[in-house]
Amino acid sequence: MVKLDQHYVDPRLVELYDIENACGADTDFYVRLATDLNARTILDLGCGTGLLTRELSVGGRRVVGIDPAPAMLVVARRPSSLDQVQWVEGDSRDLGEPAADLVIMTGCVAQVFLDDAEWATTLHNIHTALRPGGCLAFESRNPDDRAWEH
Incomplete structure (x- = not known):
């Protein structure tokens, strides 16, 4: 469905991913949102290395981290012995039956869909997976902000 950039598939680059993308204010926002919604089951679509996924599992939440990049999931699975976290290699077609209280797409995940049909399919699959x-909840980066210069 989506073509993956090299920094998501090259194991050498994946090892550096968390250094450049550490937990921050956005992590706090999603954890607070899950708490405010009393979300017990969360799907993290495009979970990457699982930093946020693991944070969301604190407090007994059941969290499923889904990512199409096997190299990212290798890193995600390393530190996790948490029974509440399930890791799935896939995309929105793999979200499953309606069971989620919250589906999140963080970072640039919502921007990888290159055409309206992909976006519509993804939204349909998410709708199907939600109770x-x-x-x-998703975010979109503003390219006019030029964050890479800061």
């Missing part, structure tokens, strides 16, 4: 009253 009635469930929530989708």
Whole structure:
């Protein structure tokens, strides 16, 4: 479905990913959102190396981290002995039956869909995976901010 950039598939680059993408204010936001929504089951679509996924599992939440990049999941699986975390290699087609209270797409995940059909399919799959009253939360980076210069 989505073509993966080299920094998501090259194991040498994946090893450096968490150094450049450490937990921060966005992590706090998603953990607070999960708490505020009393979300017990969370799907982290595009979980990458699983930093946020593991943070969300604290407090007994069941969290599923889904990512299409096997190298990212190798890193994600390393420190996790948490029973609440399940790691899945895949994309929105692998979200499963309606069971999630919250689906998240952080970082640039929502920007990898190159055409309207991919975006519509992804949103449909997310809608199908959410329980009635469930929530989708995602972010989009503003290229005009030029964050790479800061």
